[in-house]
Amino acid sequence: MNQQKIPEPEKFEGMSIFRPPLCHELTGKRFLLEMDDGYIRQLELTDNDTLLFGKADTAPGRYRYDCLKPEENTFFINFEQESVFPRIGYTIVLDLDQSLTTLAIASMGQDPKYPRMPAIRFVFGGILNSEGAAPSVRHGYTPDLVGRAINWNYGTFDVVHVYSSERYYRVAFSPRRMERMRERMRADGTDPDSGPRRGAYEDYAAYIKIKDGLYLVSLLETQLCRSRGHGNSLLFLMNLNTMHDVGRSFGTNDQGENENYVFGAFGEDYDAGETLAKPSLFFVH
Numbered sequence: 624m625n626q627q628k629i630p631e632p633e634k635f636e637g638m639s640i641f642r643p644p645l646c647h648e649l650t651g652k653r654f655l656l657e658m659d660d661g662y663i664r665q666l667e668l669t670d671n672d673t674l675l676f677g678k679a680d681t682a683p684g685r686y687r688y689d690c691l692k693p694e695e696n697t698f699f700i701n702f703e704q705e706s707v708f709p710r711i712g713y714t715i716v717l718d719l720d721q722s723l724t725t726l727a728i729a730s731m732g733q734d735p736k737y738p739r740m741p742a743i744r745f746v747f748g749g750i751l752n753s754e755g756a757a758p759s760v761r762h763g764y765t766p767d768l769v770g771r772a773i774n775w776n777y778g779t780f781d782v783v784h785v786y787s788s789e790r791y792y793r794v795a796f797s798p799r800r801m802e803r804m805r806e807r808m809r810a811d812g813t814d815p816d817s818g819p820r821r822g823a824y825e826d827y828a829a830y831i832k833i834k835d836g837l838y839l840v841s842l843l844e845t846q847l848c849r850s851r852g853h854g855n856s857l858l859f860l861m862n863l864n865t866m867h868d869v870g871r872s873f874g875t876n877d878q879g880e881n882e883n884y885v886f887g888a889f890g891e892d893y894d895a896g897e898t899l900a901k902p903s904l905f906f907v908h
Contacts, residue, residue: 640778642887643869646692647671649700654717655679656724657757658748664726666700666715674702676713686713689885691869693862694837696720701871703883709738712873712883714858718762718833722750725762725831725839729856729873739853741874743841745831764789765832768840772895773861775868775888784842785895787903792828792842795898825903836864844874855882866890 653667663679668690677683688702696719704711709732716725726746733742749757768786774797775782783795824846831839840859848854855874862868869887876882 638777638779638872638886638888639884640887641776641867641889642885643691643693645671646690646698648692649690649698649717654724655751656715656726656748657751658724658726658746659761660746663751664748668700674700676702689871691860691885691887693860693867693869694864697833697837697860699860699869699871699885701883701885703873709733710881710883712741712856712871714871716762716833716839716860717750719750721760721834722752722758723760723762723833724748724750725833727839727841727858729858731874737845737848737852737854739875740845740848741843741854741856743829743843743856743858745829745841762831762833762839765830765838767832768830768838770899772893772898773866773890774893775890777886777888783893783895783898784840785893785898786828786830786840787825787899789830790828791825791903793825793895793898795893795895797893833860837862851877853879861890863890 649668650671656664656666658664665677665679665683667675669675672687674686674688675683676686686702688700691699693699698717700715702713709730712729714727727743729741729743731741732738734740747761751757766789769789772783772785775784781797783797785793785795787793826846827843829841833839838861840861842857844854853875855872857870857872859868859870867889869885871885873883
C-alpha cells in the first residue's frame, strides 16, 4: 500500500511549532500612526495577506504580512520591503487598549565589516483617533526584566535567555539541553567536554514595556555573526502573564537564504544565578 508523503512547507519556519494561528481580526481596518520621528504613517490591512503601509502624504507600499495576537487587543504585525537592497524588515506592535504603537525597523548592510548582520531601531508613537488626536504617553524602554531568566521551549529545542542588564542578554542551557547536546557530540565522535558552556556569550538587547506583563524584547546575534558570517535580529513579544511569546527572526539562515518568519514559544522561569555570576566574555557593564 502506497502512503502519501506529507508535503514540505513552502518556507523556512524553524521555530514555529508553537506559533499561534495567524490573526485576521484587523483585516479591513485602517490606522493612522503618529510617530515620534515626526511622520504620520498609514497602515491598512486590506485582506488576510496584504497590507498598505507608508507615510500618510505619499502613496503607500503594498506588502505581504503575518499578524499574531499574543494578548487581547495587542497585535504583532510583521512584513518586509522586498523591493529594496539591502533588505528592510518592519514589525508593528499595535496596542489598541492604550492607542499606542511601536515600530521596529530591521535593516541589513549597516556594518561594512558584517553586511549580513541586521541592525534594528525603534520608533514609538500613538494611534490617531477619529478626531485626529493621539495619546501623549508612549511605550518605552524598561529595566523590569533585568536579572530575570526564562527557558523558552520552541518545540524542537529549548534555550535560556538571561536578561543580564538593560542593554545585553546572555544565553544559557538547561541541564537537560546540555545533556542532549553532549549525547549528540558523543554520537558524532566528538569530545563532549569541548562543547559549549552555560552562559557562552553575551550580546546586544533592548527591552520595551508595552503594558503590565507584556514586553517587546530585541536580541541581536552579532557574536554568532563574527564566527559564522551571518546573524539574525530576533524580536519577541512576550506575554509573561501566560508565559507564551510570539516573535520573528530577520536575517539569514544557515543555508545562506534570506530569513524573515514568525514563531512562538512557551516559557518557564529559570534560575540563572550561575550564569549571571560569571563575568561578561565580551562586554563590561
